[in-house]
Amino acid sequence: MLGFESSIEILKDIEHSFDVSLLEYNNIKVWPLIKLALLQKLRHPNQQPIKNTYPNDQSVFYFIEKKQLDFLSKNKTDILFFSRTVEHTIMSDNKFYNPYIDPMIRIVKDLYRCLKFELIITKDAYNTMPRYESTYMIKPYQNYVKTNFSHTITHFTSLQRIINKLFKNQVNLDEGSIITDAKNVISWYSLFIQILSNTSPSAVFLVCYYGYPAMALIKACKDLNIKSVDIQHGRHGVMYKWYTIPVSGYDFLPDYFWCWGNAIKNDFEKNITTPTHHKAIVGGNINLSLWIKQDIMISQDALKYFNNLKQKNKIVLITMQHPDTVLPGFVYKAMKLLEAHDYFWLIRLHPLFNSNEVKTRIENLFEKYEITNFEIEYATKIPLYGLLKRCDYHITFWSSSCYESIAFGVPSIIINPVGLNFYKNEINSKIFHYADTLDKLLFFLTNNIINIDYNYYFETDLSVTMHAIHRIVNY
Numbered sequence: 001m002l003g004f005e006s007s008i009e010i011l012k013d014i015e016h017s018f019d020v021s022l023l024e025y026n027n028i029k030v031w032p033l034i035k036l037a038l039l040q041k042l043r044h045p046n047q048q049p050i051k052n053t054y055p056n057d058q059s060v061f062y063f064i065e066k067k068q069l070d071f072l073s074k075n076k077t078d079i080l081f082f083s084r085t086v087e088h089t090i091m092s093d094n095k096f097y098n099p100y101i102d103p104m105i106r107i108v109k110d111l112y113r114c115l116k117f118e119l120i121i122t123k124d125a126y127n128t129m130p131r132y133e134s135t136y137m138i139k140p141y142q143n144y145v146k147t148n149f150s151h152t153i154t155h156f157t158s159l160q161r162i163i164n165k166l167f168k169n170q171v172n173l174d175e176g177s178i179i180t181d182a183k184n185v186i187s188w189y190s191l192f193i194q195i196l197s198n199t200s201p202s203a204v205f206l207v208c209y210y211g212y213p214a215m216a217l218i219k220a221c222k223d224l225n226i227k228s229v230d231i232q233h234g235r236h237g238v239m240y241k242w243y244t245i246p247v248s249g250y251d252f253l254p255d256y257f258w259c260w261g262n263a264i265k266n267d268f269e270k271n272i273t274t275p276t277h278h279k280a281i282v283g284g285n286i287n288l289s290l291w292i293k294q295d296i297m298i299s300q301d302a303l304k305y306f307n308n309l310k311q312k313n314k315i316v317l318i319t320m321q322h323p324d325t326v327l328p329g330f331v332y333k334a335m336k337l338l339e340a341h342d343y344f345w346l347i348r349l350h351p352l353f354n355s356n357e358v359k360t361r362i363e364n365l366f367e368k369y370e371i372t373n374f375e376i377e378y379a380t381k382i383p384l385y386g387l388l389k390r391c392d393y394h395i396t397f398w399s400s401s402c403y404e405s406i407a408f409g410v411p412s413i414i415i416n417p418v419g420l421n422f423y424k425n426e427i428n429s430k431i432f433h434y435a436d437t438l439d440k441l442l443f444f445l446t447n448n449i450i451n452i453d454y455n456y457y458f459e460t461d462l463s464v465t466m467h468a469i470h471r472i473v474n475y
Contacts, residue, residue: 021246078112103286188216235400249277283468284459291385313342346379
C-alpha cells in the first residue's frame with residue numbers, strides 16, 4: 001500500500017500528464033469520482049470492485065414521498081444543512097450534537113431561515129435521537145427506471161495507460177465499477193432536485209463532499225444555481241488536493257471549501273491553476289471558537305469529572321484510531337514509569353470504533369501491563385475540546401485532533417509512522433513532535449514544548465465567520 005505522500009505525488013502526476021477533464025460519463029466530468037476510486041484502490045488493493053447488479057437498461061432512482069415534499073414546500077429556507085447520522089458524535093443533556101453543523105445553525109438561525117435535514121438510509125439514524133438542533137428526517141424510496149446510460153467513460157482507456165505507467169502495472173481500475181459508482185451518484189440526483197426545488201435555499205452546507213449522496217446534492221445545487229459548501233471536518237486529505245480544474249468546474253465538487261484557517265486555505269490554493277471554481281474560504285471552526293470562550297455542551301457528570309482531573313499532576317490525552325492500530329509497547333512503559341509522578345491518562349476511542357468490545361480489549365491490554373492510572377469511558381464521550389482545555393499533553397497516531405490541540409496550547413506527540421508521513425512538515429517545524437522510542441516520548445512528556453500562534457491554523461473571530469456566511473449566501 002502506498003503512503004500518503006506517494007499517493008499525492010502520483011495523483012498529481014496523473015493530473016499534470018493527462019487532461020482529466022476529458023473523462024466523462026453521460027456528459028458529467030467524473031475525474032473526482034475516479035480519483036476517489038483510485039484512492040480506495042491504493043488503500044485497499046485486494047478489495048474487489050462492486051459490479052452493477054441490475055439490467056443495463058435500468059437504474060435505481062431515489063424519490064421523496066409527497067407529504068414530505070409538501071412539508072418542504074411550506075418551509076422555504078435561506079440555508080439548507082445536509083447532515084449525516086455519523087456526524088452526531090457528542091451527547092449532552094440526552095441530546096445528540098453535530099459539532100460541524102449545529103454550531104453554525106446556532107449562530108445564524110436568528111438571521112437566516114435554516115433547515116437541517118438528513119436521509120434515513122440505515123436504522124442507525126434512530127439511535128442518535130433526539131437531536132440538539134431539530135433535524136427533518138427524510139425517508140427516501142426507490143424505483144427502477146429505464147435509462148439509456150452509456151456503457152463507457154470517454155478516454156478511460158487512455159487514462160488506464162497512464163495509470164499503468166505510473167503504477168508499473170500494479171493498479172488496475174475497473175471501468176465497470178466506476179460506472180456503477182457514477183450511477184449510484186446519479187440515482188440520488190432526482191431526490192435532491194425535489195428537495196432543493198421545494199425549499200429554494202441560497203446555499204447548502206454539508207460535511208465530507210465525497211460520498212454518493214453528497215456528490216449528487218452538489219450537482220443538483222449547480223444545476224439550480226445554488227451555492228454548495230463543504231465544511232472542513234478534519235485534516236484535508238488527498239480528496240482536497242486538486243491541480244487542474246476545468247474552465248466550467250466539476251459537477252461533483254462544491255463551490256466553496258470552508259476552511260478552519262489560513263493554513264488549510266493556503267495549502268488548498270497553492271496547487272489550483274484556475275481558481276474561478278471551487279474556492280477555499282476561511283470561516284473558522286465554529287465549535288472550537290465557542291469552546292475557547294467558554295465550556296458548552298457540558299453535563300453535570302462532565303463537570304464532576306473535570307473537577308476530579310484537577311487533583312492530578314499531569315493529564316495526557318491519547319486519541320485512538322482504528323482498533324487494529326495498537327499502542328506501541330514503549331507507550332505502556334512510559335505510562336508505568338510516570339505513574340510515580342501522578343500522570344493520568346485519558347484514552348479517547350475513535351467515534352467510529354468505540355464499542356464495548358473495543359473498550360474491553362484496551363482495558364485488557366492495560367491490565368496486562370499493570371497500568372491503572374487511566375480512564376476510557378468519560379474520555380470517549382465528553383466533547384474533545386473539553387478534554388483539550390484540561391490536559392497537558394496529547395498523543396495520537398495520526399488524528400487531526402493534533403491540529404485542534406494547537407488552539408488550546410497543548411503539545412501533540414505523534415507515535416505512528418503514518419502520522420510521521422502525514423505531518424512531516426509540522427514535525428520538521430517543531431509544531432508537532434514525533435516519538436518512536438521510550439526516551440523520546442519521556443522527553444516530550446516532561447517538557448512542555450509548544451510556541452505556536454494558533455491563529456494561522458484556526459480563525460476564532462466569529463465576525464469573520466459571519467462575513468464568510470454572508471458572502472456565500474448573498475453571492
